[in-house]
Amino acid sequence: MCPVKINAGIIIMKGLTKYFEYQISGFLIFVFFLSVVGCKKEDETEKKINQIELDVEVHRFDREFATAQPNDIPTLKSRYPYLFPAQFPDSIWEAKLRDTLQIELSDEVDNAFGDFKQETRQLESLFKHISYYFPKAKTPKIITLISDVRYEDRIILTDSLLLVGLDNYLGQEHRFYQSIPRYVAQGLNKEYLASDIASAFTKKVLKFPRNRTFLSRMVHYGKELYLKDILLPENTDAQKINYTEEEIEWAQANEERIWRYFVERELLYSTESSLDRRFLDPAPFSKFQLVLDSESPGRLGRYMGWQIVRAYMEKNPKVQLVDLLDMPADELFKNSNYKPKR
Incomplete structure (x- = not known):
């Protein structure tokens, strides 16, 4: 092989490597900047909240x-x-x-x-x-x-x-x-x-929705849990949804699997009242009617609604809380671009 071509290839590869390293480092700096700005804003809000004089009897x-x-x-x-x-x-x-x-x-x-x-x-x-x-x-x-x-x-x-x-x-x-x-x-x-x-x-x-779809009810409970994100910033996710640590870890690890089940069986827009009992109401476990039932915590529909609302607010951070609470579930879901964590 020609040494000149090899050297040229090496030079090009080194150049490309440096270019991508520069691009990646720039992207990481940008992400870091956004996280710092977001944390600073949260810190400022918490500081204002802590300064509120309140007579709690x-x-x-x-x-x-x-x-x-x-x-x-x-x-x-x-x-x-x-x-x-x-x-x-x-x-x-x-x-x-x-x-x-x-x-x-x-x-x-x-x-x-x-x-x-x-x-x-x-x-x-x-x-x-x-x-x-x-x-x-x-x-x-x-x-x-x-x-x-x-x-x-x-x-x-x-x-x-x-x-x-x-x-x-x-x-x-x-x-x-x-x-x-x-x-x-x-x-x-x-x-x-x-x-x-x-x-x-x-x-x-938070008014209970008149819309009887499973999605509407999931999002309703998701809004309730998102409110706890806002009102109880020091609480763990397990405390907010009244899970044990093992149960919240199970929900997080199986989020994609749960979502695929809901989508493949076309449950989101179903108005079957049995879905409330299976996935929203307090119960010892959620009822997928599969082997995994005994492993799962109850109320997983609420957990999934929570993740949808969180995804929406991450994508639309300027939306006012009062507007979020009044937003129809369909609109919120479409604009959330929700994708389950893998």
């Missing part, structure tokens, strides 16, 4: 009741009339003061939460974020109580009150939860407390 009714005497009942009733239905005489509450289960529940809550300072900081952060993004929202008075493990009503949020049943957050293996289905008991852990309160708030600002 936490009233430990659970402790007040636990240390009360029968002659304290009238005072408690005057301070917390909404916790004492008028049809029940004082004798009922006096008996409850002596009830061994009530006393045991109070002791267990004290062991789990102590002075509640850490949770109070989390709730202050949550309501500061709510105040920043939803200025018209009022910060409610927070009342902690013992609810006799009524886990379906563990969080009640009105315009002025937030009732938190602390006995529903003692940990999934607690002996009080042994008769509760395991997939329900899994969420009865204090690491999900702020997430449950955020969920109660999102239901006040």
Whole structure:
């Protein structure tokens, strides 16, 4: 072979290598610049949020009741009339003061939460974020109580009150939860407390869609979870969707597989109500009717809706939050260019 041609080829290859190295380094610098700008903007927003002055009141009714005497009942009733239905005489509450289960529940809550300072900081952060993004929202008075493990009503949020049943957050293996289905008991852990309160708030600002398609419902829950991205920036994805770490890892690892299943079976625009039970409602696992069912966490349709909304906001970062919440699912999906992670 001709040495001149070899040398020329080497020179060309070196030149091309340098060219591509220059192009790649320039691209990486550009990506780094965008990430720095994005982080700086987020830091500035968080700084503004942290500077908000907010009076978060936490009233430990659970402790007040636990240390009360029968002659304290009238005072408690005057301070917390909404916790004492008028049809029940004082004798009922006096008996409850002596009830061994009530006393045991109070002791267990004290062991789990102590002075509640850490949770109070989390709730202050949550309501500061709510105040920043939803200025018209009022910060409610927070009342902690013992609810006799009524886990379906563990969080009640009105315009002025937030009732938190602390006995529903003692940990999934607690002996009080042994008769509760395991997939329900899994969420009865204090690491999900702020997430449950955020969920109660999102239901006040996010209307359930009239559109009956599976896609519409997926995106609805996706918006709810995206709101948690905004309102609970320090929470993990697992905490936001009330998964274990193993469950969120499974969802992330199988995202493409789940999406392919939905698309190949033409489920996105289906109005079959059974899809809610299979992929959106709380359940021990999602129902693909395949071998993988037993491996999967429940509510995977919500997880997929979340990824669609995230993809849309990554592509359209200037869209206002209020506009996102009102956006029809079809429009959001088309403009998200969603592609599952491999």
